[in-house]
Amino acid sequence: MPPIWLVFVAVAALCAGVVGSAHAAWQPNRPVEFIVPAGTGGGADQMARVIQGIVAKHNLMPTPLVVINKSGGAGGEGFLDIKAARANPHKLIITLSNLFTTPLATGIPVSWKDMTPVAMMALDEFVLWVNAESPIKTTADYIAAIKAAPAGKMKMGGTGSKQEDQIITVAIEKILGTKMTYVPFRGGGEVAVQLVGNHIDSTVNNPIEAVAQWRAGKLRPLCVFDRVPLPVTDKIAGDQAWSDIPTCKSQGLDMEYLMLRGVFMPAGVTREQVQYYADLLKKVRETPEWQQLMRDGAFNQTFMTGAEYAAWVDTEEKRHRQLMQEAGFLAAN
């Protein structure tokens, strides 16, 4: 770290009143870097910064947690950074589905096996959205509209290319036996606004990316790509709550997709070190701030650590390989 960062970190540590506490087990003895393999302002970045804020506010760690964005090459830069930091216990990374999609689509030599799974923090949901002024009111209308339009006429906007949003789009195309035009944008917020501005016809935004526009009556949710409806019953728009959105499966779009929001460490770290961070993240999940974030974003609050988590990641990687192979997204090597 350059001196200037250290100064800021020291100031941050002092001001936040971070005081070392006496623990017998392993604990970090210098600032911990929290890598975000995505740009500032996105879902992973928000979650990382909320965790950073909670850790600082509740004095959960003796040293500061510093969020660093390494978004190059669809997150490849961040993953390579963790791969290169073998056995370094002062580095964490928060991942999204690009943990699977980036290596598969670009051929960047990295895989989750180059890292140590620490904890799954949550799973992010996907909802099918249209503009509130659109004549499409239900998933059935949506299916009919796509089938009626000439191939490629309907435009689906999403974040990034050959990533989760496009995987879902390809799955919808396959189910309906037609083609749409997928338009990639930089971030979820931008995608939602492009839909509000009627520049595209539909999106598969995460709840937190589109909730503000839904509340303002600009967007309409059609269905959620999960097995069961969302659990949050707070009223969002009028008398509608997240829990009122039907599942896509029940509406004739048989596709389920959830995105990992999980934390990893470099490979080669000791078991105590992994346990320290798993416990830390467990404490983070118990704070009211975290609960608020989960409600705002209607997250699926599955929490996993250890072998269970590793097994989940392994299954999910195989599923992504298959989905991406079917879509023709694999790198040509």
Add this chain to the structure above:
Amino acid sequence: MEEFAHLFHGFAIVLQPYNIMLMCIGILLGVIIGVLPGLGGANGVAILLPLTFSMSPTSAIIMLSCIYWGALFGGAITSILFNIPGEPWSVATTFDGHPMAQQGKAGEALTAAFTSSFIGALFAVIMITLLAPLVAKFALQFGPAEKFSVFFLAFCSFIGMGKEPPFKTLASMMIGFALAAVGLDSVTGNLRLTFGFTELLNGFDFLIAVIGLFGIGEILLTMEEGLSFRGRAAAINPRVVWETWKELPRYWKTSLSSCLIGCWMGISPAGATPASFMSYGIAKRTSRNGAKFGTGQIEGVVAPETAAHAAGTSALLPMLALGVPGSPTAAVLLGGLLIWGLQPGPLLFVEQTEFVWGLIASMYLGNLVGLIIVLTCVPLFAAILRIPFSIIGPVILVFCAIGAYTVHNSAFDVIMMLVFGVLGYLLKKCNYPLAPMVLAIVLGDKAEEAFRQSLLISQGSLGVFFSNGLVGTIMGLGLVALFWHLIQTGFSRLRHMVA
């Protein structure tokens, strides 16, 4: 009139001593961040974000937005003194600001830069106060085609404006485009031109290129010319501020057009950097002194600084009203909003009046406080030029290296900075202009992305760029700017024939 009641309530919140203290701390930190190349406003705000978790959201946003204003002010300092832009949006400030410093007029240039920044920001805040809902609606009109047309206009208003032959400008711009193409192709998701080097995943970062081309290149040139700064004769006179102020109202036309360009760029959202370039290009076209731009015209400092600050300020509006950040710093602030439990979007103005109007009131006061702080320091900054180069040169070099490292925390970037430095030196020696290359690096991939998104939407038809009044007008303006020289010659010939 309800807005004014809200605004005065906002002022009442901001004027609490605690908030005023946070404001001053924010501005000072921001100026320091702005002066250091590489450590941009976005980084600075991100590093200091955790400090604010224990504050109330309103106090937190006051401090963070003041860091942002400070960085906007501070970026101009090193551009003028050393020809090293502290921030991407102050690249255009070097064109006339540095020649002024070389002529011993560093104080005037700094005063002009700070004052114009303030005017730009003030204009943007007044616009936000009066027109927020309308402006948010305007921002929604910008789809990919509209965005591309804005970038197109930025490039066109820049071509042929240098003293250098147009083909050298074009060559320089094309090198910039080629460099911008390296890295991930965001439309297909494949890697381009990385030749298997994982270091190149990120492409060539604009900041690294600027620090190298301008900073290191300038140091190499100075060394060749015998280790002396040409700005040493600068007389340090506290009255310089007042003298410059008397001169500034003369450039009201440039200021006004720069304010408008800046606000538009901030909202659309293209950001402060294209705003500063475009505004400089257009001022050069329309000003009476246009031909002398680049030789140390005060107007050439006024135009980019006004636009950059107007854009930087108005970029906060789409963030608050739509949840779409208009600049990288706004993106970090957006993350902050969510952590403080606020949801940016159309309802923020309705549900969180205290927060929104507190922020808007702090924009007025923060910029005023910022102006006072930086203006009192003008003689101090100008005095830096009295330090011999053999001392300040290595210091600059170290700061450049730290700055390059900070961008991605990568030592590879420091090497890239040196390579760009040598390239910058060679290009300067061969009289290739650097600015078009920088413009192409910063806007190249965004323009390409918007172009390809538009074509995806239109299924390959170029007609999309003239498909509605808005995009058609902007593209038309771009074409006029591109062929301005020919049009001008045509007109004067016509006049000759009539006469």
